[in-house]
Amino acid sequence: MKSKKINIKxxxxxxxxxxxxxIVAYIIxxxxxxxxFLSYKMQGLLVPICAYAILAVSLNLVVGLLGELSLxxxxxxxxxxxxxxxxxxxxxxxxxxxxxxxxxxxxxxxxFAAIFGLIIGSAVLKLQGDYLAIVTLAFGEIIRSVLGNxxxxxxxxxxxxxxxxxxxxxxxxxxxxxxxxxxxxQRLSTFxxxxxxxxxxxxxxxxxxxxxxxxxIKAVRDNKxxxxxVGISVSKxxxxxxxxxxxxxxxxxVYYAHNFATLTGTKFDFNFSINILVMVVLxxxxxxPGSIIAAIILTILPEEIRFLGNYRMVIYAVVLIVMMIFSxxxxxIEFRKVVSAKIKSVFKKKNxxxx
Amino acid sequence: xxxISNIIDGINLGSIYAIIALGYTMVYGxxxxxxxxxxxxxxxxxxxxxxxxxxxxxxxxxxxFLSMLVCTVLGVVIERVAYKPLRGAxxxxxxxxxxxxxxxxxxxxxxIFTSNPKNFDSGIDFGTxxxxxxxxxxxxxxxxxxxxxxxxxxxxxxxxxxxxTGRAMLAVSEDKDAARLMGVDVNKTIAITFAIGSALAxxxxxxxxxxxxxxxxxxxxxxxxxxxxxxxxxxIGSIPGxxxxxxxxxxxxxxxxxxxSTTLANAIVFLVLIIVLIFKPTGLFGKKIKEKx
Numbered sequence: 001m002k003s004k005k006i007n008i009k010x011x012x013x014x015x016x017x018x019x020x021x022x023i024v025a026y027i028i029x030x031x032x033x034x035x036x037f038l039s040y041k042m043q044g045l046l047v048p049i050c051a052y053a054i055l056a057v058s059l060n061l062v063v064g065l066l067g068e069l070s071l072x073x074x075x076x077x078x079x080x081x082x083x084x085x086x087x088x089x090x091x092x093x094x095x096x097x098x099x100x101x102x103x104x105x106x107x108x109x110x111x112f113a114a115i116f117g118l119i120i121g122s123a124v125l126k127l128q129g130d131y132l133a134i135v136t137l138a139f140g141e142i143i144r145s146v147l148g149n150x151x152x153x154x155x156x157x158x159x160x161x162x163x164x165x166x167x168x169x170x171x172x173x174x175x176x177x178x179x180x181x182x183x184x185x186q187r188l189s190t191f192x193x194x195x196x197x198x199x200x201x202x203x204x205x206x207x208x209x210x211x212x213x214x215x216x217i218k219a220v221r222d223n224k225x226x227x228x229x230v231g232i233s234v235s236k237x238x239x240x241x242x243x244x245x246x247x248x249x250x251x252x253x254v255y256y257a258h259n260f261a262t263l264t265g266t267k268f269d270f271n272f273s274i275n276i277l278v279m280v281v282l283x284x285x286x287x288x289p290g291s292i293i294a295a296i297i298l299t300i301l302p303e304e305i306r307f308l309g310n311y312r313m314v315i316y317a318v319v320l321i322v323m324m325i326f327s328x329x330x331x332x333i334e335f336r337k338v339v340s341a342k343i344k345s346v347f348k349k350k351n352x353x354x355x
Numbered sequence: 356x357x358x359i360s361n362i363i364d365g366i367n368l369g370s371i372y373a374i375i376a377l378g379y380t381m382v383y384g385x386x387x388x389x390x391x392x393x394x395x396x397x398x399x400x401x402x403x404x405x406x407x408x409x410x411x412x413x414x415x416x417x418x419x420f421l422s423m424l425v426c427t428v429l430g431v432v433i434e435r436v437a438y439k440p441l442r443g444a445x446x447x448x449x450x451x452x453x454x455x456x457x458x459x460x461x462x463x464x465x466x467i468f469t470s471n472p473k474n475f476d477s478g479i480d481f482g483t484x485x486x487x488x489x490x491x492x493x494x495x496x497x498x499x500x501x502x503x504x505x506x507x508x509x510x511x512x513x514x515x516x517x518x519x520t521g522r523a524m525l526a527v528s529e530d531k532d533a534a535r536l537m538g539v540d541v542n543k544t545i546a547i548t549f550a551i552g553s554a555l556a557x558x559x560x561x562x563x564x565x566x567x568x569x570x571x572x573x574x575x576x577x578x579x580x581x582x583x584x585x586x587x588x589x590x591i592g593s594i595p596g597x598x599x600x601x602x603x604x605x606x607x608x609x610x611x612x613x614x615x616s617t618t619l620a621n622a623i624v625f626l627v628l629i630i631v632l633i634f635k636p637t638g639l640f641g642k643k644i645k646e647k648x
Contacts, residue, residue, distance in 0.1 A: 063447070069446075069447060069450070123629065123633055124632075124633075126633070126636045127632060127636050128636075129446075130383075130389060130446075130587070130591065131587060131591075131632055131636060131637065131638075133389075134583070134584065134587045134628070134632075135628070135629055135632055137580070137625075138584065138625035138626070138628050138629055139625070139629070141621060141622065141625050142622045142625050142626055142629075145618060145619060145621055145622040146619070146622055149618045149619070150616065150618055150619060165616075270580065274454055277451065278451055278454070281447055281448065281451050282451075285445075285447070310462075310465065310466050311466070313458060313461075313462040313465075314459060314462045314463055314466060316458065317455050317456075317458035317459035317462060318455075318459060320451070320452075320454075320455035320458065321437055321452055321455040321456060321459065324441070324448055324451050324452040324455060325437070325440045325441060325452065327448070328441050328444035328445070328448040329440040329441060329444065330443060330444070331440075332440075
């Protein structure tokens with residue numbers, strides 16, 4: 001009798017395993033947290049970990065799948081966080097349900113970030129490699145200095161008012177966004193929402209990477225000219241990857257922002273973008289589960305070595321350099337191959353002996 | 356008159372960016388990597404200057420010399436330890452390593468010198484020149500900065516065109532493997548490039564601190580990023596490009612600080628960069644990249 005074999009594509013299996021892993025991690029963390037086994041510090045890290053994981057996965061779409069270097073991911077995050085926070089602020093007296101308002105805020109943040117992704121994406125279509133990287137860096141800095149410094153928004157019965165200088169034309173009592181002082185936000189983010197967002201992000205990115213569009217995006221990465229020659233529009237798929245990545249970053253931004261009391265621009269500088277990029281590169285370019293694991297490790301690690309005091313960041317930097325050399329140096333790659341081959345041969349021998 | 360004096364301030368600032376940008380652009384041209392730690396080498400050079408001039412009380416010229424020495428050694432060591440093992444790896448891996456080095460330098464500086472800002476004073480009085488009946492005052496340090504940076508550019512161009520090492524650099528930047536086949540020691544050439552770039556960083560550090568005396572462990576990062584922007588602006592890899600890019604960037608920054616907004620000056624600089632790159636995708640002096648199969 002023939003046993004019926006269930007055919008699951010390998011990529012679908014990876015997606016399922018990743019999501020199962022996230023759910024298991026959620027259940028474990030939740031039980032620990034409810035049982036009181038989790039330190040206060042770790043509890044405070046749960047929301048940032050989810051946010052960083054979403055950011056790393058979304059950046060991996062551009063860096064890993066599309067193969068373009070982006071140094072301005074914090075810019076998209078900040079656009080999303082800013083517009084989302086404005087939205088939840090001005091609708092505070094219109095939508096009484098916090099969750100509904102929060103979800104709508106995330107949609108708003110995602111849409112605005114996507115618009116910016118589309119603008120930046122179409123502006124830099126002709127650019128490549130390092131030139132593209134520097135434009136994304138410039139974009140991130142522009143966003144930060146405009147939104148986080150000189151934009152003031154207030155709301156009264158007649159609607160919204162804007163001021164792009166020092167806010168002196170606005171009524172201080174109705175002010176929502178106060179330039180460098182930021183936006184006051186309500187704490188709405190929970191661990192559960194973060195996990196759901198992360199699962200959605202993983203589903204979107206992994207499905208995309210496996211779809212026709214995703215294969216086109218990867219083709220652009222591998223060989224642009226060959227891709228164009230077979231009739232795939234390079235511009236279209238570059239724009240697509242950019243926009244989706246920006247939208248996801250925007251949603252993550254709204255989620256991340258609603259974990260603080262105030263949202264200011266100082267946080268979302270160049271170093272923030274770099275941190276996310278480090279997660280992507282360490283987790284493996286194009287490797288979605290890897291991004292998530294790297295995000296978890298790199299969020300917890302700097303907090304856990306806080307006892308080292310001033311040496312903390314020195315050690316972090318050294319670890320970063322050593323890890324990069326270990327994973328990319330041709331000799332180290334060779335060495336790892338030899339070691340893994342040896343381990344495999346040992347296992348094979350054992351199997352034979354058992355038989 | 357205030358317009359002209361703003362322009363002169365801008366050229367002063369731009370000359371500093373230009374010297375830093377030269378370091379970026381030479382390293383990029385030869386090693387094809389963005390050396391993000393370059394700005395932090397400047398910071399280290401600044402602390403060496405500060406400790407020797409204000410700590411030990413030696414003459415500024417000696418301090419500049421020693422600072423150049425320290426930066427050169429530092430640059431070569433960084434290249435050997437962190438970048439050389441990654442030659443041939445993807446550019447992203449090298450970039451992240453460079454960022455790691457940048458973090459390392461900043462945090463080591465913070466450990467040694469703490470994050471309290473130091474006020475740099477070279478102790479040299481450069482004097483001031485008054486023009487147009489006292490309406491226009493130019494500081495001596497400004498003139499010196501501009502002259503030195505122009506001299507460096509001319510010197511580098513001659514060095515690269517005429518000397519054997521310079522031509523080896525050109526060869527390596529064009530085609531590493533072919534250069535090796537022709538008997539050029541590629542590793543040595545790359546090390547020399549890092550040495551020159553880092554020595555320039557020490558000079559830039561002196562002029563930067565003369566113009567903006569505030570010294571902290573993160574002093575180098577923003578000028579570093581802006582010099583990098585200047586290098587891209589002029590076409591990365593091109594030496595005259597780095598100079599012109601630096602000067603233009605300085606003027607734009609100075610004028611927007613004066614006439615538009617101090618807080619938005621950086622944003623305007625970056626916006627101009629984006630606009631330039633949209634119309635000239637490889638910068639002002641950059642070579643056109645041909646796409647080949």
